[in-house]
Amino acid sequence: MDLAKHEFDRILIIKPSSLGDVAHALPVLNGLRHRYPHARISWLIATGCRELLEGHPQIDELIPFDRKRYGQIGRSIRVTGEFMEFVAGLRERRFDLVIDLQGLFRSGFLAWASGAPTRIGFARAREFAWMFYSDRISPGDPDEHAVVRYYRVAPMLGFEDVPIEFRLHVPPEARANAGSLLADAGVGPGEPFALVTPGARWETKVWPARKIAAVCEHLYRVRGLKIVLAGGPGEMPDCRAVAAAADVPSGNLCGRTSLRDLIALIDASSILISNESGPMHVAVALGRPVAGVVGPTNPRRNGPFSANSRIVRHPLPCSPCYLKKLSQCRHGHACMRGVEATEVIEAVEALLERPLRAAEAGR
Numbered sequence: 001m002d003l004a005k006h007e008f009d010r011i012l013i014i015k016p017s018s019l020g021d022v023a024h025a026l027p028v029l030n031g032l033r034h035r036y037p038h039a040r041i042s043w044l045i046a047t048g049c050r051e052l053l054e055g056h057p058q059i060d061e062l063i064p065f066d067r068k069r070y071g072q073i074g075r076s077i078r079v080t081g082e083f084m085e086f087v088a089g090l091r092e093r094r095f096d097l098v099i100d101l102q103g104l105f106r107s108g109f110l111a112w113a114s115g116a117p118t119r120i121g122f123a124r125a126r127e128f129a130w131m132f133y134s135d136r137i138s139p140g141d142p143d144e145h146a147v148v149r150y151y152r153v154a155p156m157l158g159f160e161d162v163p164i165e166f167r168l169h170v171p172p173e174a175r176a177n178a179g180s181l182l183a184d185a186g187v188g189p190g191e192p193f194a195l196v197t198p199g200a201r202w203e204t205k206v207w208p209a210r211k212i213a214a215v216c217e218h219l220y221r222v223r224g225l226k227i228v229l230a231g232g233p234g235e236m237p238d239c240r241a242v243a244a245a246a247d248v249p250s251g252n253l254c255g256r257t258s259l260r261d262l263i264a265l266i267d268a269s270s271i272l273i274s275n276e277s278g279p280m281h282v283a284v285a286l287g288r289p290v291a292g293v294v295g296p297t298n299p300r301r302n303g304p305f306s307a308n309s310r311i312v313r314h315p316l317p318c319s320p321c322y323l324k325k326l327s328q329c330r331h332g333h334a335c336m337r338g339v340e341a342t343e344v345i346e347a348v349e350a351l352l353e354r355p356l357r358a359a360e361a362g363r
Contacts, residue, residue: 003118003135004158008097011039012090014111015101016046016065019259019278022053023285024146024305025101027164028153032099033058035159042093044110051259052282056169063090067106090114100129101150108132120153143298147305164305166285170267171260178264185228185251193226194219195269197279198242199235199254202324204296205275207336209241214341215273215291215348220248223352225270229254230262230279271351273344280304289351291344295335296321310347314338 011032015025022045032041042061045053050064070086072079091114098111100121108129111119121129123136130136137152147164154160179189187193198212219225227250229239239254257265263282266272272283276294281304283290290309294302298320299311313319319335326333 001118003120003156006118008036008118008157009039010093010095010097011036011041012063012093012095012098012111012114012116013041013043013101014098014107016044016067016107017049017102018046019049019052020276020281020302021102021146022049023166023168023278023281025150026166026168026285027147028099028101028150029056029058030165030167031151031154031159031162032157034162035157042095044107049259052168052263054169054260055171056167058167087113099153100125100133101153103129105129120156122149143300145301145303145305166287168263168282168285170264170286174260174264175268177261178268181253181257181261181265182228182251182268185226185253186249187226187228187251191226192224192270193228193268194223194271194273195265195279196227196229196242196250196273197231197235197277198229198275199231199238200275200277201234202296203326204321204323204329204333204336205277206238207275207293207295207339209238210245211339211341211344212242212273213245213247215344216242216246216250217248218341218345219271219273219348223348227251228265228269230257230265231255271348273348276302280309284309291347291351293336293339293344295319295333295339296323308351310350312339312343312347 015022040060042063043059044063044065047064047066053062070083073083095114095116097118098114098116100107100111103122103125105127112132119134121133124139200206216227220227229250229252231239231254233255236254239252243250243252266283267286271289274280274292276297280290280292284304284306290304292311294311294313303311314335316335318331323329
């Protein structure tokens, strides 16, 4: 069957996590919606990432997948039964096309278990997931960006002429709640601010607090931007360390925002200062400027996919290493510690085009 000419009516995208990876897959959704304007498109999403896609106008249905709970399959009779019901629910939807962009055994199995006759995934998917696919995406450059890698499905389905485009929905209620949070952080309506997300799930992705603080001081004193810190509950120590090190006021919203709130905060910000983590890629999807620091990962594969961004890194022979814990690093975290605040400030200046405040311009 020539997939590029075939018309599909019920489509499932499998890309449950993580936050940044889901954002990277948004252009595929956009391409599918252009190619199949009348199809019903569903997205299987991890419960923790669901708020990123809720209300998206190009998605007809979100199918939440509780990976942590289903991890008890085989150890809990109840959970095993729930998983079987979940799979039965997929089959009842009678998908005729499933695209697995996760590429792991679990996602490949779900693609096969859905009963869809056309199941597309990567030829080099890990954990033997490729066995579950009817059609396979040919491998490209191993260093190509994740967005480009996912979009390799486009020629197979006939939408390669649709430009790579990110679309992300910010609900009005999220904007309103973000306004209330910003007021608590000392930012008035319409007042420009820099959003700073210093934490990360990987210890090795965290840039030293004193250097982040120096960038915050520049943004506040030279660019006239209020400083707002944000992150999940586990990142509160990172945010507190930056707030303590910075010699300028900041509003700390760390641990106070839902994912939906964070999306709205990013959308309202003048610039995001981040490491290679989920917020960076959400900012790209929203078209916001991003200045970031990358160490243990490869920016060609995992950096922001946007011309409205600047990445600073300290290249070393051992980088990228993809190590997650500092205890695994034998080089004293040199890839991140070697990046200076002045380098990130230069990146910020390349992105911001607002004129200096009058008081600062006269110095």
